[in-house]
Structures are given as structure tokens and as C-alpha cells.
Amino acid sequence: MQQGYSTYFRNSRSPDPLSLFYANCRSIRSKSHHLSFLLSSFTYRIISLCETWLDVSDSDALLIGQSPEFLSFRNDRVISDEYGRGGGVALIVHNSLSPALVSSFSSLLFEAITVDLHIDYRNDLPFRKIRIITVYRSPSSPAQSLSSFIEYLTHLLSSDFPCIILGDFNLPHIDWLGLSSPSQNDLLDFVSDLHFSQFVPFPTRFNNFLDLVFCDRDIIHNVSPLLPISDHLSVGFELRIPSPPPRHHVPSRVYRLADWTTINSSFFNHDWTVALRDLNATDSFIYFVEFVNNVLDSCVPLSKPSSLCRYPRNVKILFSKSNHLARIAPNSLACHKMAQLFNSALLDYHCYLENRIVATSNSKAFYKFCSGKLKAPKSTPSAIINSSGDTLLTNQDKCVAFSEFFCSAFTYPQHSPLPPVPTPSSIFDIPFVTPVDILCAFRSLSPKTKCNIVHYGLHNPRRIFTINNVPLAEPIVKDRNVEKVIVKDLGVHFSPTLSFSYHISKVVLKARTKMNLMFKSFHSKCPIIYSKAFTTFILPNIEYCSVIWNPISSVKLTKELERVQRDFTRRLYSRCGLPPVSYSERLRDLKFTTLEQRTFVTDIVFLHSIIHKRYLLDVSSLLITAPLNRTLRNGHPLRISLPFLPHNSQSTLASRAISTWNSLESSSVALPHDPFRKFISSSLNTLFPTS
Numbered sequence: 001m002q003q004g005y006s007t008y009f010r011n012s013r014s015p016d017p018l019s020l021f022y023a024n025c026r027s028i029r030s031k032s033h034h035l036s037f038l039l040s041s042f043t044y045r046i047i048s049l050c051e052t053w054l055d056v057s058d059s060d061a062l063l064i065g066q067s068p069e070f071l072s073f074r075n076d077r078v079i080s081d082e083y084g085r086g087g088g089v090a091l092i093v094h095n096s097l098s099p100a101l102v103s104s105f106s107s108l109l110f111e112a113i114t115v116d117l118h119i120d121y122r123n124d125l126p127f128r129k130i131r132i133i134t135v136y137r138s139p140s141s142p143a144q145s146l147s148s149f150i151e152y153l154t155h156l157l158s159s160d161f162p163c164i165i166l167g168d169f170n171l172p173h174i175d176w177l178g179l180s181s182p183s184q185n186d187l188l189d190f191v192s193d194l195h196f197s198q199f200v201p202f203p204t205r206f207n208n209f210l211d212l213v214f215c216d217r218d219i220i221h222n223v224s225p226l227l228p229i230s231d232h233l234s235v236g237f238e239l240r241i242p243s244p245p246p247r248h249h250v251p252s253r254v255y256r257l258a259d260w261t262t263i264n265s266s267f268f269n270h271d272w273t274v275a276l277r278d279l280n281a282t283d284s285f286i287y288f289v290e291f292v293n294n295v296l297d298s299c300v301p302l303s304k305p306s307s308l309c310r311y312p313r314n315v316k317i318l319f320s321k322s323n324h325l326a327r328i329a330p331n332s333l334a335c336h337k338m339a340q341l342f343n344s345a346l347l348d349y350h351c352y353l354e355n356r357i358v359a360t361s362n363s364k365a366f367y368k369f370c371s372g373k374l375k376a377p378k379s380t381p382s383a384i385i386n387s388s389g390d391t392l393l394t395n396q397d398k399c400v401a402f403s404e405f406f407c408s409a410f411t412y413p414q415h416s417p418l419p420p421v422p423t424p425s426s427i428f429d430i431p432f433v434t435p436v437d438i439l440c441a442f443r444s445l446s447p448k449t450k451c452n453i454v455h456y457g458l459h460n461p462r463r464i465f466t467i468n469n470v471p472l473a474e475p476i477v478k479d480r481n482v483e484k485v486i487v488k489d490l491g492v493h494f495s496p497t498l499s500f501s502y503h504i505s506k507v508v509l510k511a512r513t514k515m516n517l518m519f520k521s522f523h524s525k526c527p528i529i530y531s532k533a534f535t536t537f538i539l540p541n542i543e544y545c546s547v548i549w550n551p552i553s554s555v556k557l558t559k560e561l562e563r564v565q566r567d568f569t570r571r572l573y574s575r576c577g578l579p580p581v582s583y584s585e586r587l588r589d590l591k592f593t594t595l596e597q598r599t600f601v602t603d604i605v606f607l608h609s610i611i612h613k614r615y616l617l618d619v620s621s622l623l624i625t626a627p628l629n630r631t632l633r634n635g636h637p638l639r640i641s642l643p644f645l646p647h648n649s650q651s652t653l654a655s656r657a658i659s660t661w662n663s664l665e666s667s668s669v670a671l672p673h674d675p676f677r678k679f680i681s682s683s684l685n686t687l688f689p690t691s
Contacts (some may be wrong), residue, residue, distance in 0.1 A: 017222075017238040020046040024168050024204075024211060024232035027053040028090070029520045032062050033350045034229050034343070035092075037311060037319070039067040044236070045094040045243060046117070050136035050168045051230070052088035055079055057513045059374070062520060063092055066372030071095055071382060075104040075113040083109060089134045089167065091115050096244035098393050100383035102131070105152045107145035109138035112167070114156055118383060120393055121244050127161040129391075130219075130239075135167030143186070150190050157194065162217035165196070168232070172208035177201070199223050202330055204233045211235055225330040227322035227339045233330050251302035258300040266295045315349055318342040347523055354524040358532065370533050373521040374514060492545050500549035504557050511538050511564045515571075525576045531590050534568055539598075546599045547606045547653050562595050593684060600688045603657045605677050611638055614673060623654035636666035660687055 021044040025031055028049060038044055054062070054076045063072040070092050077087030089111050093099040098118035105112040112135045119125055133156070137146065157163055174181045174188055176198045181188050191198065196214045202225055204211040211232055213220065219240045226234040270291070276284045322342045325335040357369045384392050386401045486502055487494045493503035518533055542564065551557035569586040573579075587593065609615050611625070626641035639662045642655055661669070668679055680687065 016243050018046070018241045018243045019044045019236065019238050020048065021226065021234065021236050022048040022166055022211065022213070023226075023229050023234040024051050025049050025053070026051050026230035026232075028062060029053065029058070031229050032065065032521060033346050033523065035063060036065050036067075036350075037315070037346060039064065039070055039092070040310065042094075045097060046132070047092040048132070048134045048166055049090040049092070050088070050134060051086065052076070052090050053085055054088050054090070055085075057516060058520075059517050061373060061375055061517065063090055065521075069095055071099055073099070073101050073113055073115050075106065075111050077109075077111055078106065087111050087136055087138060089113050089136050091132065091134050093117060094244070095382040096121070096247065098383040100385055100391055102156070102385075105149060107141075107148050109141035110145040110149060111136050112149060112152070116383070116391070118391065118393055119241060122242060125241065129161050130241075131156060131158075131161060131163040133163065133165045133167075135165060135169065137167070137169050137171075139170040141170075147186050150186050153190065157216070162215060162219055164220070165214040166212065166235075168211050170210055172210060174209070176209055176212065199237065200235060202233075204235065205231060206331060213237065225326045227319070227326050227342060228336065229339070229343075233326060249305035251304070253296060253300040254303050255300060258296075260299075262299050263295055266299075311346075312349060315342070315345050318345050351524040354522060354529050355526050358526060358528050366532060367536060370537060374517055374533070374537055490545070492548055499554075500551065501554075501557060503549055504551060504561060507542055507544075508560055508564055511542050512567075514538055514541070515564070515568055519571060519575060527572055527576050527578070527590065530568075530572045530575065531592075534565075538564075538568075542595065543598060543602065546602050550599045550603060550653075550656060552596070552599070552656055558596055565592070565595050593681075597684050597688050600657075600660075601677070601680050601684070603653055604660060604680050604687075605673070607640075607653060607657045607661055608669065608676050609673060611640070611669075612673075619654075622652060623658075636664065636669050638669050 021038060028035070035047070038047060049063075052074065054074060056076065058076075060072045060074070063074070064070045071094075072090060072092050074090040075088065077083075077085075079085060087109065091099075091113055093115065098120060100116045100118070102114040102116055104114065112133055114131065114133045117130045117132060119128060119130065133153070135149070137149075153165070169187065171185065171187065173183070174185060179188065179192060190196070191214060194216060196216050197218075199213045199215065199220045200209065200211060200223060203209050204225070213223065213235065220237050221240060223235065223237040226236045228234055275287065275291075279287060318338070319342055322335070322338045325332070325338050329335050354369075357366050360366075382393070384398055384401070386392060387405075392398050392401055485496060493500070493506060495502055515534070515538060518530065518537070522529060522533070542561065551561065566583050569583065569590060569592070570580075572590075573581070573586060581589075610617060610619055610623075621643065623640045624643050626639055640654060640658055642658065668676070671679060
């Protein structure tokens with residue numbers, strides 16, 4: 001059977017085989033530019049990575065960036081106090097291979113991920129899919145983890161399709177050429193018993209065979225060392241399977257290059273009265289659509305397919321030289337020096353791109369560039385597995401599966417049966433009851449047990465009160481603190497006490513996550529790039545709905561929020577090689593203001609919009625306009641007062657801004673919206689002085 005497969009593949013070898021790239025990254029966070037280069041060239045449809053060192057705070061944008069044609073699958077190590085960072089595996093696959101996640105495996109210092117690739121574009125192969133398993137085993141991983149992994153593998157193998165297992169196993173004592181080991185090893189027994197072959201014939205780190213590729217079919221060939229991106233050599237090989245056919249480019253209209261003068265003239269000079277006089281509504285619409293399309297076809301150019309790799313020639317040459325040296329002299333000093341030259345040239349080019357985007361002053365281009373760095377592409381999974389275990393590849397099958405699931409989740413409402421309607425003769429047949437009879441009936445009722453009074457509180461007994469077996473409330477106590485009920489509405493988390501500490505902690509966590517991703521994704525040392533990215537992608541998330549949750553009354557929450565910007569400016573100075581200075585000097589150099597001042601401006605401007613009826617809100621319970629009976633030197637007719645809250649309260653927008661608003665001059669409060677915002681921003685040192 002094995003010989004039959006081998007003969008078939010040798011006879012049907014394609015001139016453009018499916019290629020795979022494997023690398024031990026030792027933290028992909030600092031190697032994202034390598035991945036961008038590999039993905040943009042489309043040389044490899046499958047990229048397998050181990051030692052990614054990623055965690056839950058890292059976005060998939062670090063893996064696939066601005067490449068929506070690829071899908072990423074990862075299994076990160078769960079970081080603990082005992083073992084810390086490290087580990088993790090990932091697999092990046094082109095969507096033309098219809099990848100589907102099968103499962104993942106995690107044990108002590110051992111991670112693996114399993115993905116199926118569906119070869120649905122070929123009907124002449126003896127199988128319909130390939131199963132790829134990427135593995136990382138730490139040198140400190142116990143033998144029990146390897147035994148658990150072997151047991152995990154036994155449920156994934158099948159005679160219907162080939163299985164490729166690759167990764168860093170850290171087993172240098174095994175002689176894979178002679179299949180021998182000085183001691184008993186479960187992996188060696190597994191490979192021998194199930195007729196797997198090991199295809200890497202060269203050491204990948206010094207003289208050790210650490211990175212291995214196994215397969216139970218003869219579909220792997222041309223295994224060669226490639227440029228290292230860590231202290232391990234990378235591995236490239238081909239499968240005896242043709243690559244998916246290239247997808248045809250679907251052109252779109254480039255409206256920014258349109259001839260708008262000709263378009264306007266065509267519409268203006270066309271006699272619409274004569275053209276539509278004898279047509280009904282449907283035919284008129286069809287005529288209009290055809291006319292518009294004809295004009296656009298002649299006046300709007302179509303987009304052209306972009307080149308596969310936009311990197312400069314010197315970077316491509318260094319990449320080729322690095323791979324050539326890795327083949328003829330792997331693990332040599334010259335090989336690693338050439339890899340460093342390639343890495344330096346690649347890094348310089350990425351910095352050049354970032355600086356060029358900023359220099360163009362094109363906000364749309366800058367936003368698109370940063371989005372590709374900070375947000376993973378939104379793409380539909382190319383393959384999904386339904387509840388029955390069937391793999392769905394076509395869009396129609398996916399739609400049917402989702403439709404069936406939603407139909408099963410929604411049921412008809414259950415109505416209780418209506419009581420029978422009484423006959424007309426008995427409707428008014430009600431006995432006469434006097435108030436005395438009602439009182440006598442109440443006195444005759446005696447409780448079977450002693451009545452209890454419902455008390456709520458931390459120090460009360462943990463007792464559940466019910467009505468018709470429905471609990472009224474259940475006191476939930478955690479570490480002598482009653483658990484809070486959090487409600488999220490329009491992106492803001494509300495608690496019963498309206499403290500918003502939970503919401504602020506969520507906002508801070510999200511901002512720090514995106515800030516970490518920013519410093520991992522950008523390589524330039526230009527401060528403008530980081531400051532613009534911060535004000536575009538992080539500040540809006542921090543300041544969203546700040547008029548609701550402004551923590552000015554809590555020093556702790558205010559400092560927690562301000563610390564995000566404080567840490568950002570400090571890291572920016574460190575990244576750009578600037579000398580360390582105080583926070584106030586950093587704000588002055590970057591033309592920033594404190595977050596506390598920014599939320600203050602938002603409060604005052606929002607209050608200005610409410611009073612001037614820019615927002616149609618009923619604020620009668622929040623504030624009332626209270627002009628003074630006498631004229632003051634600095635008074636104005638739009639003074640406000642609080643109908644319910646005391647002046648020293650800081651819980652609402654009006655209570656926070658009342659003193660500042662009432663102290664403004666008449667000429668200031670009468671300004672339109674935009675000039676008023678500029679006035680408040682320019683007067684911050686007077687209106688809201690900082691310590």
C-alpha cells in the first residue's frame with residue numbers, strides 16, 4: 001500500500017507543488033516582519049510555528065497582519081508562576097486549502113494543534129484531506145506529557161488520509177537515521193509501530209536533531225534548511241500535491257481616479273424626459289441603472305491585480321542568499337550573519353513604510369495601515385465542523401447548518417390553557433360579602449409556622465426566601481464582599497452603586513492590551529507614528545461615554561486611568577531613544593493633555609450642547625436653568641442649579657461641571673459648539689489646573 005502511494009505521487013508530480021515553511025520562532029512578537037514577508041510572497045501556503053510565546057492578550061494580527069487570504073490557528077501556553085512565558089504553537093494556512101481546526105492538546109510544558117486541510121480542488125488524488133499536527137515539547141517537559149500526547153495521537157490517525165506531525169520535540173539523544181535510542185522512548189516506539197518516517201536529514205540546532213517532520217505517507221520531498229529566525233534552522237519542504245489554482249482577480253472601480261467632469265456632463269446633458277416618457281416605473285429603473293453603468297464603465301478605471309511581493313529588490317536578494325547559505329552551510333557563522341543582514345534590511349524597510357505613511361499626511365491611509373497592524377482581518381472560516389462531525393466547505397452548506405441550529409434554538413412560546421368562559425347565567429351569581437365577613441375570615445387564618453422577615457445584608461444569615469418555589473434573592477458572599485450585579489448597556493458596565501470601577505478596569509485592560517500590541521507591531525523610532533496611533537486607536541476606547549463614568553470623585557480610579565497614558569509616553573520615549581523626562585514634560589513635547597483634563601473638557605462641552613438644545617434630551621431631573629435675580633460681573637443668563645443633588649456631589653455630569661459652567665463669561669457660553677470646545681481646550685490651565 002505504501003509503495004502504491006509512492007508510485008502514484010511520482011507519476012502525478014506537479015510542477016507547482018504545495019510548499020510548507022516551518023520555524024522555531026522563540027517569540028513571534030519580534031518576528032512579525034518575517035511573517036509579513038513570507039505571507040506577501042505567497043511562496044508558502046502553509047506556515048507552521050512553534051515557541052510563539054503568545055498569550056491571550058496577543059491578537060492574531062501578529063500572525064497574519066494585513067493578509068486576509070490566510071487563516072491562523074494557535075494554541076498558547078497557559079502562563080503560570082512556576083513556568084512563566086514560552087511555548088505555544090501556531091499554524092497559518094491559505095484559505096484555498098479550506099482549513100478546519102480539529103482539536104488542540106496541552107499538557108505540562110507541551111502544546112500541539114491539529115488542523116485538517118481539504119484538497120477539494122483536485123479529484124484525482126486518493127484522499128480528500130491532509131491532517132497537520134504542529135508540536136512543541138519543552139526540554140523540561142516530563143515523560144508523562146509525551147505519553148499523553150502519544151495517546152492523543154492514536155485517536156487522530158486514519159488510513160483514509162495522510163497525517164503530518166512536525167515541530168520541536170527536543171529529543172537530541174534519539175538517532176532518527178538509525179531509529180535507535182540509548183533509553184526507551186514512547187515517541188520512537190510510536191513512529192516504528194505505526195510506520196511513520198522522519199524526513200529532516202540535517203541537525204537544526206548545532207549538531208542536534210530537534211525539529212522533526214513525520215508522515216505516514218510518501219508525500220514529502222525536497223526537505224531543505226532555510227534561513228533561521230531564531231537559534232534554530234527553519235525547515236522547508238514540498239508535498240507531492242499540486243498547489244491550489246490561483247484565484248482570479250475581480251476588478252473593482254477606482255472612484256478616486258474617475259473623470260467626474262465627464263460624468264457630471266453626461267448626466268446633465270441627457271434628456272431624461274424623453275428617455276423615460278414611455279416607460280413604467282420598473283423599466284425606468286432598469287434604464288437608469290444601465291445608463292449609470294455605461295457612464296461609469298467609460299469614466300472610472302478598474303483596479304489591477306497587485307504584485308505578489310512588494311518588497312524591494314535588495315531584500316529579495318538577501319532572502320535568496322540567506323536560504324542558499326542555509327542549504328550549503330547550515331548552522332555556520334556565515335549563515336547566521338547573512339540572516340542578520342536580511343533581518344536588518346527587512347526591519348529598515350518596514351520602518352521606511354511606517355515613516356512614509358506618516359509623511360503623506362493621509363489619515364485614511366494611516367488608519368488602514370494601523371488597522372492591519374492592530375486588528376486581525378475579519379474573514380469567514382473556510383471550513384466548519386457541525387454537531388454531527390461533518391466538515392462543511394461550501395457557503396451553502398454553512399448557511400444551512402446555521403439555519404438549522406437557529407431553528408432548533410427558537411421554539412414556539414408555551415401558553416397555559418385559558419380557563420373556560422362561564423355561562424351568562426352564572427356570571428352575576430356572586431354571593432354578597434360584607435366587610436365584617438372579610439375581617440372574620442382573616443381572623444380565622446392562623447399561620448402554620450412562625451413568619452420570617454426578609455433581611456438583606458452581608459451579616460445576615462445566608463437564607464433563601466421563595467414564593468411558589470421561586471427564590472426572591474440569594475445572598476452571594478465572596479471574601480466578605482457581596483458580589484456585584486454588573487449590567488452592560490451600550491458599551492458601559494453599570495453596577496448598583498454606580499461606582500464604575502468595574503467598567504474602568506475593563507477599559508484599562510483593553511487599552512493596555514492594544515498598547516502592547518502597538519509596540520510589538522511597529523518598528524519605527526518616529527514618535528509621530530506612536531502618538532497618532534495612540535490617539536486614533538486607544539484614546540477613543542478610553543474616553544467612550546466618559547460623561548457617564550467620569551471618575552473625578554475617586555482618586556484611585558483617576559490615577560489608574562491616567563497611568564495608561566503615563567506608561568504609553570514612557571514607553572514611547574524608550575522606543576524612540578529619547579532621554580527620560582518627567583510626565584509633564586512628555587505631555588508638553590507630545591502636545592498631549594492629561595486624561596483627567598480631557599474628560600473635564602468632554603463634560604463641559606457636553607453640558608454646553610445640552611443647554612443649547614443641540615441634543616434633544618429631557619434633563620429636568622438632572623439640572624435646571626437658574627438665572628440670577630441680580631446681575632453679576634461674571635454671571636451669565638444660562639447658569640444652572642441642581643434640583644436634587646447637593647453641590648458637593650460628583651456623581652453626575654451637572655454636579656461635576658456646575659461650578660466651572662457658572663463661572664464662565666456670557667461671551668463664552670454663547671459661542672457655537674466648535675469654537676466653545678477650542679476655548680475650553682485653550683483655557684485648561686485656568687479652568688482645570690493640575691498639580
